[in-house]
Every structure is written in structure tokens, then in C-alpha cells.
Amino acid sequence: MSLGTKKFVITRFDPDRDTEPRTEEYEIPVQSDWKVLDAINFIKDEIDGSLSYRWSCRMAVCGSCGMMVNGEPKLTCKTALSSYGDSLTIEPLANFPTIRDLVVEMDGFMDKFQKVKPWIIQAKERAVEEGPQHQSPEDLQAFKQFSMCINCTLCYSACPVVATDPEFLGPAAIALGHRYNMDSRDEGADERNAVFRGEGTIFSCSYANECSEVCPKNVDPAGAVNQAKFNAVVDWASSFVVKREKE
Amino acid sequence: MTDVCRHDVIIVGGGAAGLRAAIAAVEADPEISVALVSKVYPMRSHTVSAEGGAAAVARDEDSLEMHGYDTVKGSDFLGDQNVIEYFVEEAPKELTRLEHWGCPWSRNEDGSVATRAFGGMTTKRTWYATDKVGFHMLHTLFQHSMRFDRIVRYDEHFVTRLLVDDGNVRGVSALDIRSGEVRAILGRSVILATGGAGKIFPFTTNGRIKTGDGMALAAAAGVPLKDMEFVQYHPTGLPGTGILITEASRGEGGLLKNSEGDRFLVTYDYGVGKKAELGPRDMISRAVVQEIEAGRGISGPYGEFVHLDLTHIGREKLEARLPFVLELARTYAGVDPLTEPIPIRPVVHYMMGGVDTDIDGATSLPGLYAAGETACGSLNGANRLGSNSLTECLVFGARAAQHAVLYSRGSSEGNESALLAQAEAEAARVSALRRHKKGSEKISTIRRELNTTMEEGCGVYREQASMLATVQTVASLQDRASDLRVSDDSMVFNTEVIAALEMKNMVDVAQAVSVSAAARLESRGAHTCRDFSSRDDENFMHHTLCYLEAGGPRLDKKSVHLGHWEPEERKY
Ligand SMILES: Cc1cc2nc3c(=O)[nH]c(=O)nc-3n(C[C@H](O)[C@H](O)[C@H](O)COP(=O)(O)OP(=O)(O)OC[C@H]3O[C@@H](n4cnc5c(N)ncnc54)[C@H](O)[C@@H]3O)c2cc1C
């Protein structure tokens, strides 16, 4: 069903030609069941082939289509057009350097991601012949929510700490490190907590909760940061106790 | 001058198959340097969208023999039986490895890994992590791969060509999407793990990036594509978008119903017998089409559909087992599966065919390997069983890597200046494309016409006349696709150039699909011809090989590896 036309004011930036980002307007016919991404695809296919942005799965799971829609970070393939008025502004995700148009640079994020050692650490690696480990449904539940992150980075765009300190480890990376810390199969919490106690990590978080509010997958990174703070402190304090005992 | 990077093994693709291969390669040899080249960040690969599960024998009541038999029967006896035997044996080990690496498999009360029912499988053997299995497997593999410094990633690099010297593959040319430069990535062996090609069809569960690039790359280097006529239609996609509603929803008790509210799979005889909703995909897709043709479909803005009813399963189980299905149906179909049936229709899902490989993943071009959906090592034959392909990515990703590592030890560097000349020719091709504002054909128009003709000729049901018409249309589209209009002349993140390169790959793959289909004068698995309605073992118990040559496509045959299971009529 047609929903009439809507105007899209889209940020354009081509480092080959532009010194500053500029905007371009497109007025297009839209359908009632369209997501924001459908409209952007229509513009690219039918009006302006040079518009650059990322997308792939169009089912809210690959995490590549994040953009600012009317100033808020959104997963555009999940965001219904019908909930907006006649005009929308589309900008690249905030708090990231822009490469081109709506494409942001992911290098910093990928580095942070790797920093938290997002893999199972065990003192002795298991052989395949030992078979799968047991993990109770409750133990699974303890970290499951934090394993649902699709790396869309909307939380970095919403985070007031990232806005002022781009080096801040940030919500998704902390939630990921915490996910492994909470996994009953993992023995690497000491190593990750050492990272967490470093500068620009969990204690920089002001607990504004914006990250959890924009998360399209209900991962609750703010909750993860809070739990991680508590665990890192307990871990630190108990290591102190052990040391004293040894002395 | 082209930028040159040197490694031992080059892996193209960062999905389940590519990541598993990368890990296996560095584990096989502590010295080796691996390049992992992917046109999107690995965690965006379409493996991420897989929902239902991954198959491997896990329970005492089950056996490797049963998994093998189900697979060969599902394949309509076109699967290679040595490959199937190896697969079922390795499958539990591979899923166990993923468990050790942190995959959050769903659990039984006692803490053991849970399994669910899946179409065409006689017993519960599909491991799952709610209904986001591909997502969890992909992220587990990607995160685990980060432990290894020797896996060097080339994220957002689009491979445009295989570099071949003296009859050996020695590298790839890759367009760095961010800078617009073409790099020569040189190595001693190359593994293609580029995924499927669903985007040549209009309604598909596949994402934007599934354009068959690896198949086209191999074909351009003279490697045959095998069994391309076998395209899997999944019976339960959302009309319009094609978004998948997983087979696990039937595994958990979902029912298919027509406009009269009848469970048509049992009310009418569609040959799926007692399996009903748990029948194999090819048969259920045909049943849905027949049901609609019999006037018992329901009409909507995107054509006729039938219903997938989950309402009787109950909130608790649906929220625990199928949370993603709830989210997808609510967001993309506007229905709440707790109280309403979901509209569904058959959609293109998976390519059984692909780059012809042997059991080691080796192709006919020395040094070139392939694994995952882009490969056809003949596990799936004429019809893949749901949940076998995620496991296939692991089993054969690992095996291809082990063999690519062995090969790389014995091979020499090759003639570097010849390789660089090829990469430079590619740089020139890309650069010409970038300035092709005067091209006469719009990319979106060619895509639409290709999609339309592929559905007309190579749909769930096929006919000689329409298949031949599609062969002709694709040939003309191939011609037109050589003059695509590219309005974007920027070096930086030029997605229109990428779309043009992908378009060319898509028409090549579509040619292989339509030509192979038109030559198979029988019905087997997913290839169902109205004019040749039964299986013809006497004349067609063979694989199709399709070579894309300068003078046009050429077909050949390859024998099927039999020996363990005797071909029989496929009845459920
Ligand atoms: C919606 C959906 C649900 C599914 N559910 C299941 C299921 O429950 N169980 C099951 O067993 N199977 C399922 N499948 C099938 C299965 O998910 C796929 O077959 C499998 O994930 C393919 O993995 P892959 O590694 O071969 O390719 P992909 O995951 O598609 O990865 C391809 C990689 O190649 C890269 N690439 C491609 N072209 C180029 C190029 N030119 N240059 C550089 N890089 C390139 C891409 O960037 C990507 O990293 C499902 C499929 C879909 C679409």
C-alpha cells in the first residue's frame, strides 16, 4: 500500500571532492510496509547510484545498516518508515569518523573488540575426544543475553562517554568481554578483568543507560558494564587478599 | 603500481566456511601465514542469518549410518557417498570443537547439548542455539579466529580475479573498497569460501552479498561448476521480503495450512507421507505450489501464500525456542505468531551446486580449493537436508584448509611479474568501470530482468520451453551487462562499482544454472520438470559439469560416487 511521498535529507561526503559533509534531498514514493533501508535502497537503485552505505541481511542480524535517523541511532532495516513524518534526516552513525556518505570507520571498534579477548580461555585446551562439556541451562542463561550482540555499534553512537573520549572501550566490547567472563566454560576472567581495570574502560562509564536503550537486540550493555565493574572489583579485592595471605 | 601482499594460504570469504578454514590452516602449520579476504567484515557474512541448526549425531538412539542414509536419500541419490560417509563421521567432532570454542548451544536439563527435529532427518540430531544458530556459530568462529596473529584479515576487500601462472593459482586481485586501490594478494594456494548465489532470484532468503562471486571467479579460471541446476526452494519464506521463517518452527510443531484451514500435507496426498511437515524441502515446496494452484492459497499484496501456524505451540515454548521467529514475523510480516498464522511461500534459499571439488575441496585448477556453499563437493546432491550445510562449512572448510596447507608447502612462488601484470589489468578494468557514466544499462534494470527470467525458467516447477527461454534471456543479459552505467566515479567506498562487478558474476552464475537445468531431462530432488516428471537413473544418474568458456557454456558429466547405499525410490 502506498504511503504517499516522503522527503529524505541525507548526509553526503566524498573525501575525493568534499571538504565538509553536505546534505542532499530526495523526495520519493514510499510503501506502508517499508523500512527506512527500503527507501534508501530505492534512492540508490532509481535516483542516485553514488549514494554509499552498508547493508546486507535486511533482517536485523548482520549489524551493518546502522545510521542516525532523525538524530537517533537506528538499525535501518528494522525501523519502520510509517512511524516517521513527511521528512527524515539520515546521517552516518555519530561518534565515528566518516569514510564516505553513510559509511563510518570501524577500525577503532574492531581494535576494542579484540582487546577484551573474546574467546574461551582455559588453562588446558580440551581435546575433541573429550566431547562437549556440560553446561546447565542456568549457566547458559548467565551469559546468553550478552552473547546476542550483532556489533551494529548503535550503542557507541548513543554513548555520552564515547562522544567525549573516543578511546573509551565502550558498551559492546565490555559486554562481550563480560559475556566470556560469565561463561561457565571460561577461565580467563583474570586476564579480561586486568583489561577492564585499565584506563578508559569500565570505570569510565557514567551509567547513562543510553546504550541499552538503543540496542536493537536487548543485549543490555549497561547491565553488563555494571556487573563487570562489580566483578572486576571483587576479583581485584580477592586477589589482594590472597596475596596478603601468601605474604 | 599495484600494492603487493604475500602469504601462504589465501582464503576468500569470512563466513562459516572461510573462518573454519582459516583456523584449521594456522592449526595445521605453526609457521603459516593466512590471508582472510572478505568483501564485508566477517561477522556480516550471510552465515549470520542461519536460524535453525546444525546436524551431527549426538544421541545414543541415533547413528552415523542413519545420518548418512537420510542425507543420501534427501539428495535423491545424487550425493557422493564417500563424501557423505566422511561428513557424518566428522560432523560431531566439528560441532564439539565449536562447543569448546564457546558456541552457546542450547542445553537439556542435564547440561548436555540439546537437539531438535528437522526436515528429512529421521531423528533429533540438529544442534541449536535457540533459533540464531548461524549468528552464534559465526560470531564464535570469528571471535576464536582473533586469537591467531597469523590470520591476517583484509576486511572489505572485493576479490575480482584469480591470479594464475603456469597452470597454478598463485593469488587473487582484490579491490580495497575503502581506498579504491586494487591489491595483488599472492600465495601458494587459494580457498574460495564465498557463499551462495540466491540473489540471482527475486524472492530469496539470501542477503545482498550473496551474488555467487566465487563460482564466477572459478568459472572464469576454467574450473567447472557442478550440479548448478539444483536450487533449493525453502517452503517457508515471508512473501515480499523472502525473509526466512526457519524449518525449526515445523521441527517444534508448526503446521502448514491452506485457505480452508486444512493441514494440506496430510489432507491431500503430496507424497511426504507420515513425515508431513517434517518432509524434505523440495517436496514441501512443491506441495505449497500445488496447493496454491488448486485454488486453496490466500491472496496478498505479494501474490498467493499459505499459512504456517504456530499458535498451538504456546508462548513459553515459542519464546524459549523460537524467539527470532517471533521477532521476524512481528517486524517483517506484521503478525504475532502467538495468536495468528504466519503467511509463507516458497523462496530461493540455497545452491546445491557450485565449484566442482573432490572430497578434499580441491578443484581442477592446481592450488585452488573451495568449501561451503560456493563449493559443490557433492554432499547435497539434488536436495540438501536442512541443517547439513552449516556443518558442511565446518567439516569441509577444515579439510580444504588442511589440503591447501599441504599444497602450499610443495609449491613455488610463481612468476611474480606475470601475476602482477594480471592484477594491473584488473586495476585497469575496475578503473574503467568507475568512469563508465555513459554505459547504456542500468544495474537495477538488469538485476530485475535477471531475477524475473530466473524465476520463470528455474522455479519450483520447470518446463523445457521456459527453461530454454531463460537460457536465451540470460545470454542477452550477459551481453547487456558488459555495458553497465556507473554514475559514481569516486575512489572511496564506491558501492556502485561493487554492484557492477557483482552483476557480472550473477549473470555468469545464472547462465550456468539455466543451461544445466535445461539439459537435465528428468525430475530429481529440487529439479522438477513438468515435461519429464520422474527420475531417470538410466540416463541421468550423473553430475552435471558446466564450463563457462569464451565461446559459450559447455556441459559435461561426472559420475556419482555410489557404493554404500543402493539407489531406491525416494518415498517418505
Ligand atoms: C536465512 C538462512 C537460514 C539458513 N539456515 C540454515 C540452518 O539453519 N542450518 C544450515 O545448516 N544451513 C542454513 N542455511 C544455509 C547456510 O547458512 C549457508 O549455506 C552457509 O552459512 C554458507 O556459509 P559460507 O561460509 O559458505 O558463506 P557465507 O556465510 O555466505 O560467507 C561468504 C563470505 O564470502 C565473502 N565473499 C563473497 N564474495 C566475495 C568477493 N568477491 N570477495 C571477497 N569476499 C567475498 C563474503 O564477504 C563472506 O564473508 C541458511 C541460509 C540462509 C540464507
Ligand code: FES
Ligand atoms: S542489513 Fe543486516 S542488520 Fe540491517
